[in-house]
Amino acid sequence: MIKGKLSRKTYGLYNFMDYRRVWPKVVYGLFILFMLTVVVVSVLPPISLFFAGFKNPQDIYSVPFKLLPESFDFSKIAKVWTDMNFGKYFVNSVIVIAGALVCSIVFNGLLAYATAIVKPAGHKVVYSLVLGSMMIPAVLSIVPLFNQIVKLQLTNKHIALWLAAGANAYHFVLFHTYFKSLPKSLMEAARLDGCSKLTLFYRIVAPLSAPIIGVVAIFTLNATWSDFLLPFLVLKQDATRTVMVKIFDMQSNMSTSAQFGMDYLLVVLSISMIPPIALFIIFQKQITGSVSTSGMKD
Numbered sequence: 443m444i445k446g447k448l449s450r451k452t453y454g455l456y457n458f459m460d461y462r463r464v465w466p467k468v469v470y471g472l473f474i475l476f477m478l479t480v481v482v483v484s485v486l487p488p489i490s491l492f493f494a495g496f497k498n499p500q501d502i503y504s505v506p507f508k509l510l511p512e513s514f515d516f517s518k519i520a521k522v523w524t525d526m527n528f529g530k531y532f533v534n535s536v537i538v539i540a541g542a543l544v545c546s547i548v549f550n551g552l553l554a555y556a557t558a559i560v561k562p563a564g565h566k567v568v569y570s571l572v573l574g575s576m577m578i579p580a581v582l583s584i585v586p587l588f589n590q591i592v593k594l595q596l597t598n599k600h601i602a603l604w605l606a607a608g609a610n611a612y613h614f615v616l617f618h619t620y621f622k623s624l625p626k627s628l629m630e631a632a633r634l635d636g637c638s639k640l641t642l643f644y645r646i647v648a649p650l651s652a653p654i655i656g657v658v659a660i661f662t663l664n665a666t667w668s669d670f671l672l673p674f675l676v677l678k679q680d681a682t683r684t685v686m687v688k689i690f691d692m693q694s695n696m697s698t699s700a701q702f703g704m705d706y707l708l709v710v711l712s713i714s715m716i717p718p719i720a721l722f723i724i725f726q727k728q729i730t731g732s733v734s735t736s737g738m739k740d
Contacts, residue, residue: 488712488715488719489509490509491708491711491712491715492712492715493509493510493511494511494705494708495518495705495706495708495709495711495712496511496513496514496515496516496518496705496709497511497512497705498511498512498705499703499704499705502704502705502708518705518706518709519709519713521706522706522709522710522713526692526710528685528688528710528713530681531683531684531685531687531688532685534600534677534682534683534684534685535666535667535684535685535686537600538600538603538604538666538673538684539662539663539666539667541600541601541603541604541607542603542604542606542607542608542662542663542666543607543659543662543663543666544604545604545605545607545608546607546608546610546613546658546659546662547655547658547659547662548608549608549609550608550609550610550613550614550617550658551617551643551648551651551655551658552643553568553572553614553617554614554615554616554617554618554621555617555621555643555647556568557569557618558617558618558621558622559621559624559629559642559647560639569618572611572614572615573611573615575611576611576612576615581671584671584672584675587606587672588672588675588676591676596676597676597677597678598676598677598678598679598682599676599682600677600682602672602676603666603669603672603673603676606672607662607665607666610662612661613658613661613662616654616657616658617651617654617658620651620653620654621647621651624647624650624651628646628650629642629646629647632645632646656725660721660725663721664718664721664722667685667686667717667718668686668718669684669686670686670687670690673686673687674686674687674690685714686714689707689710689711689714692707692710693707
């Protein structure tokens with residue numbers, strides 16, 4: 443089957459004529475071997491983590507290493523969810539993600555709309571400043587950001603994480619690039635019909651920007667779910683903590699806890715991997731196609 447496809451191949455680096463020679467076949471075989479190696483290296487760690495959660499604590503460190511546990515004890519998942527009240531931290535993460543999605547799309551989208559379409563006085567300065575902020579490592583902005591959160595008395599409140607998601611330079615650039623590609627004639631026609639600037643954004647620009655809004659939403663969801671540093675600094679009360687902060691707290695207190703050992707920590711880590719993996723499986727076309735989407739021009 444593969445040989446038949448290669449004999450008719452007319453696209454790519456090699457076509458059907460090249461595969462009649464030895465060296466192209468060798469290069470093709472080495473490339474397939476390399477890709478299979480990458481797949482194994484990428485897939486093996488999460489699979490190993492999943493199986494390790496069902497092992498006994500002694501078997502986790504056993505030599506030689508065994509991938510599969512002797513038995514699958516699914517009651518560990520129920521114990522983690524009920525005894526640790528882990529569902530509460532999932533709800534907190536969902537609340538943070540929901541607010542972050544709204545702020546990221548609305549705030550970054552409005553700023554990009556102002557600089558790409560409305561273009562008030564000084565819009566180039568604003569665009570340059572936002573681009574320049576991408577050159578600053580994110581870790582360096584944590585201290586001033588945290589100081590502002592403390593001054594505004596937003597500690598232990600999820601709104602602090604919502605507002606932080608609404609100021610993302612990368613998402614702004616994605617919106618700005620996409621808005622620049624929208625037909626200018628459509629904007630002019632809407633203005634002639636009496637649309638105000640906000641009406642133009644919500645009635646014309648936003649519906650036409652559904653693809654890039656989906657991409658930004660996916661990136662925001664994945665980044666907010668896996669974010670640790672800022673939630674760790676802001677959410678000090680256990681009732682407000684997210685999944686990632688609770689995992690760190692669980693790992694820190696594992697040596698003093700007789701009820702939950704390393705096997706339960708691995709179960710929690712396995713559960714925490716499910717949402718981003720499911721997200722990628724469902725929206726992999728949008729994620730992998732985001733670069734070409736954001737770079738489109740008329």
